[in-house]
Amino acid sequence: MQAAIDEARKGLEEGGIPIGSVLVHAGKIIGRGHNRRVQQGSAILHGEMDALENAGRQPASVYRDATLYTTLSPCAMCSGAILLYGIKTVVIGENETFLGEEQLLRTRGVTLDVRHDQTCRQLMDAFISSKPELWNEDIGR
Amino acid sequence: MQAAIDEARKGLEEGGIPIGSVLVHAGKIIGRGHNRRVQQGSAILHGEMDALENAGRQPASVYRDATLYTTLSPCAMCSGAILLYGIKTVVIGENETFLGEEQLLRTRGVTLDVRHDQTCRQLMDAFISSKPELWNEDIGR
Numbered sequence: 618m619q620a621a622i623d624e625a626r627k628g629l630e631e632g633g634i635p636i637g638s639v640l641v642h643a644g645k646i647i648g649r650g651h652n653r654r655v656q657q658g659s660a661i662l663h664g665e666m667d668a669l670e671n672a673g674r675q676p677a678s679v680y681r682d683a684t685l686y687t688t689l690s691p692c693a694m695c696s697g698a699i700l701l702y703g704i705k706t707v708v709i710g711e712n713e714t715f716l717g718e719e720q721l722l723r724t725r726g727v728t729l730d731v732r733h734d735q736t737c738r739q740l741m742d743a744f745i746s747s748k749p750e751l752w753n754e755d756i757g758r
Numbered sequence: 759m760q761a762a763i764d765e766a767r768k769g770l771e772e773g774g775i776p777i778g779s780v781l782v783h784a785g786k787i788i789g790r791g792h793n794r795r796v797q798q799g800s801a802i803l804h805g806e807m808d809a810l811e812n813a814g815r816q817p818a819s820v821y822r823d824a825t826l827y828t829t830l831s832p833c834a835m836c837s838g839a840i841l842l843y844g845i846k847t848v849v850i851g852e853n854e855t856f857l858g859e860e861q862l863l864r865t866r867g868v869t870l871d872v873r874h875d876q877t878c879r880q881l882m883d884a885f886i887s888s889k890p891e892l893w894n895e896d897i898g899r
Contacts, residue, residue, distance in 0.1 A: 658814055659811060660811055660813065660814065660843075661839065666802050669802055670801055672801065673799055674795065674800075675801065677899055680898060692842050693841035693842040694839040694841075694842040695838070697836070697838020697859070698838065701834040701898045702801075753818070754817065754818070757842045758818050
């Protein structure tokens with residue numbers, strides 16, 4: 618989770634939305650990412666999507682044994698990507714500033730570990746307070 | 759739908775997976791895309807995701823009035839993106855070679871128009887026959 622938080626901070630330093638994610642397989646980080654809406658004008662590069670993209674093309678067997686770490690509860694798009702690739706375990710920094718599709722993921726058999734991490738929460742609280750319009754854009758509101 | 763099929767053919771000509779998509783708002787195409795797994799080594803650029811990305815950052819109001827055209831039934835990831843952005847109408851070329859998360863989309867109030875288009879189907883049938891491993895990779899199998 619610390620690596621995901623480092624990614625979130627990196628995003629913040631770049632002027633972006635402070636959400637980070639890493640994909641871990643066999644004890645190694647195979648993809649790191651952070652939200653790039655601002656930096657790349659991207660509508661799809663949420664932190665989790667960026668981590669998946671940076672992990673590159675992987676066989677199904679890798680995803681099935683991988684764990685996705687994300688500083689924030691995954692939205693519908695990122696949850697869909699988790700389901701597409703059959704990632705079975707997701708570790709979530711916090712789900713208090715935004716609650717994603719956790720119920721759908723659980724229904725489909727994904728194990729979620731919500732950490733209620735105060736650093737993750739403080740990053741989002743401060744960001745949402747300072748740039749509410751940008752945050753709403755990121756979650757389609 | 760013809761513009762989405764044109765995108766699928768473009769992808770095929772590039773050596774990629776023949777799935778195309780366009781996002782239409784107020785009668786105009788605002789984003790065109792096709793699957794770029796092969797071309798860009800991408801794990802996230804399905805046709806629909808590529809169309810959303812190429813449409814750029816849009817306010818929620820645009821997505822809500824937009825229609826997404828896709829040559830193939832949208833997978834979990836692309837369906838999640840549709841839900842994230844509140845796209846209310848999706849026109850689907852065919853759902854016979856692959857059935858995506860249509861039930862989930864309908865449950866969430868998205869209107870689907872499945873065209874059972876034979877051109878879309880033939881493109882996928884031929885592709886899946888010739889490169890089954892690449893196709894399985896694209897859908898996480």
